[in-house]
Amino acid sequence: KAGVTQTPRYLIKTRGQQVTLSCSPISGHRSVSWYQQTPGQGLQFLFEYFSETQRNKGNFPGRFSGRQFSNSRSEMNVSTLELGDSALYLCASSLNSGTYEQYFGPGTRLTVT
Amino acid sequence: SQKIEQNSEALNIQEGKTATLTCNYTNYSPAYLQWYRQDPGRGPVFLLLIRENEKEKRKERLKVTFDTTLKQSLFHITASQPADSATYLCALNNAGNNRKLIWGLGTSLAVNP
Numbered sequence: 751k752a753g754v755t756q757t758p759r760y761l762i763k764t765r766g767q768q769v770t771l772s773c774s775p776i777s778g779h780r781s782v783s784w785y786q787q788t789p790g791q792g793l794q795f796l797f798e799y800f801s802e803t804q805r806n807k808g809n810f811p812g813r814f815s816g817r818q819f820s821n822s823r824s825e826m827n828v829s830t831l832e833l834g835d836s837a838l839y840l841c842a843s844s845l846n847s848g849t850y851e852q853y854f855g856p857g858t859r860l861t862v863t
Numbered sequence: 864s865q866k867i868e869q870n871s872e873a874l875n876i877q878e879g880k881t882a883t884l885t886c887n888y889t890n891y892s893p894a895y896l897q898w899y900r901q902d903p904g905r906g907p908v909f910l911l912l913i914r915e916n917e918k919e920k921r922k923e924r925l926k927v928t929f930d931t932t933l934k935q936s937l938f939h940i941t942a943s944q945p946a947d948s949a950t951y952l953c954a955l956n957n958a959g960n961n962r963k964l965i966w967g968l969g970t971s972l973a974v975n976p
Contacts, residue, residue, distance in 0.1 A: 754906070785966075793907070793952065793966035806963050840906050850895060852964075854906025 751776060754843050754855035762861045768829040771858045775822050775843030781805075782824040783852065784816060787838040799824055800847035828860075836862045865890040869953060869967040876943055877975055884938040884970045886953035891965065893955035896929055896936050901950045901969065910951075911938075943974045 755774045763769050775782050783806075784796040795808040799818035816826040822843075828835055838859050842852035866889040876882050886896070895914045899907035913920045913929045913936065920927045926939040940947050950969040957965060 792968040793954070793964075795963050795965075798963075808963065842906070850897065850912055851909045853909065856904070857906050 754841060754853055756839075756841050756855040756858050758858060759856065760859045760861075762863060763831050764863055765831055765833060767831050768827065769831060769860060770825055770827050771839055771841075771860075773824045773826075773841030773843075773855060775824070775841075776853055779843035779845055779853070780822050781844045781847045782818055782822065783842045783844075784824070784826050785840045785842065786810075787840055787857070788836075793840070796826065798847065805847050831862045833862050836860060865957075865965075867891065867953065867955060867965055867967045869951075870970045871968065873971040873973060875973045875975060878944060880943055882940040882943050882947070882972055882974070884951050884953075884972065886936040886938070886967055888934050888955060891934075891955060891957050893957065896927075896953060896955045897964070898925075898927055898936075898938050899952045899954065901952055907952055940972075943972075945974045945976050948973050 757772045781800045783798040785793045787793045796810055797804055797816050798806040802818045813829045818824045838857045840854050840857045842854045844852050868887045870885055895912055897912045898910045900910055901907040911920055911922055911927045913927045915931055924941045928937045950971045952966055952969040954964040954966045
């Protein structure tokens with residue numbers, strides 16, 4: 751079974767721009783969660799989608815948004831990028847919402863200049 | 864305030880010895896706690912989950928304990944190998960929100976041959 755895939759793997763953007771990241775979960779997994787990882791803050795939960803609905807949201811500003819498609823693929827969008835948005839963005843899938851074991855993708859490294 | 868803390872200093876041990884990593888938390892009431900392994904440039908990989916009513920969980924060379932009185936989890940790797948070198952992350956959910964994981968910053972483990 752193919753693992754979680756994320757595209758692109760690396761991205762460089764300038765302040766004020768917006769970015770869209772993509773995540774394809776493991777086949778059959780219906781829940782997708784997004785995390786931001788930085789050296790100082792560690793992994794921080796952004797949001798979780800299940801059956802195209804946002805089930806949970808972390809403490810991030812409204813510039814961070816996401817969606818999930820009927821095939822469970824998910825995208826997250828960050829608008830009006832700030833320097834502090836530079837981070838590794840990780841997507842994790844699990845079989846169902848409430849299934850605790852999560853499978854992570856390799857991440858997208860976003861650098862904002 | 865709420866905190867989840869792991870040893871910030873890297874742990875260096877000799878091959879064959881037992882590595883013990885600590886995860887302490889404050890002002891959380893987790894229903895479960897998870898341990899993940901993360902290698903550089905890759906997403907975390909799920910290792911073990913332990914529930915609040917379980918004292919100990921084992922999987923091959925791995926053992927996790929969970930003491931809700933001390934608010935602490937210990938993660939042990941017995942007969943450690945250089946391939947065990949990685950960063951180990953603990954994550955917990957807060958009571959009432961099973962899907963929103965809160966993560967420690969991780970402990971870097973180096974197993975020397």
